[in-house]
Amino acid sequence: MKQKAKGKVYILLKKSNRQGKKVYSQSIYSFGSMPGALEKMYWLRDHPEEFPTKLKKQGFDLVDLYDWIWTIETRRKKNGKPFDVFG
DSSP: OEEEETTEEEEEEEEEEEETTEEEEEEEEEEEETTHHHHHHHHHHHOGGGOOHHHHHTTOOHHHHHHHHHHHHHTBOTTSOBOOSOO
């Protein structure tokens, strides 16, 4: 997920759930602001032994990291919806 604040775009991993008609989300992990967030993802890809324990405990792995990088680079989510963090 991306979030804009103070003129910067932040890349966050959030978990959402629905209770009735309301949707609640909880931030799981922040990669930081762009373009540093993408650089951090590249670094984690190149140093898999440093993959955050917090993400491992939530069930995420390097396959997910590759998906997140792909989403940012192509500016498209897996479902085809736009995901532009550079504009």
